[in-house]
Amino acid sequence: MSESLAIVAGIIFVTVAAVNVIVMLEASQHGVQIPYGCRQGLCGTRATRVLSGTVRMDTEDGLTAEQKNAGYVLPCVGRAEGAVVVAA
Numbered sequence: 520m521s522e523s524l525a526i527v528a529g530i531i532f533v534t535v536a537a538v539n540v541i542v543m544l545e546a547s548q549h550g551v552q553i554p555y556g557c558r559q560g561l562c563g564t565r566a567t568r569v570l571s572g573t574v575r576m577d578t579e580d581g582l583t584a585e586q587k588n589a590g591y592v593l594p595c596v597g598r599a600e601g602a603v604v605v606a607a
């Protein structure tokens with residue numbers, strides 16, 4: 520699988536196939552700019568829902584408990600573990 524993006528009903532779906540890459544940086548390489556603030560996983564700017572695959576977080580201090588339970592990650596510090604799809 521290669522990286523791709525699709526836009527459905529105003530939501531951008533980004534597929535990242537590279538392993539151990541920061542999701543936000545990989546999306547940027549493919550033309551999807553995910554808004555950010557601190558880039559350290561602290562401010563919670565643009566928490567993003569993982570639709571498939573696994574994203575490992577370097578830190579998740581910027582997420583609420585509800586966001587964690589709902590499958591959100593912080594693309595600024597989230598690393599893809601295999602192919603992932605996120606709604607940016």
Ligand code: FES
Nearest residue numbers: 556557558563595
């Ligand atoms: S930019 Fe602050 S948590 Fe991602």
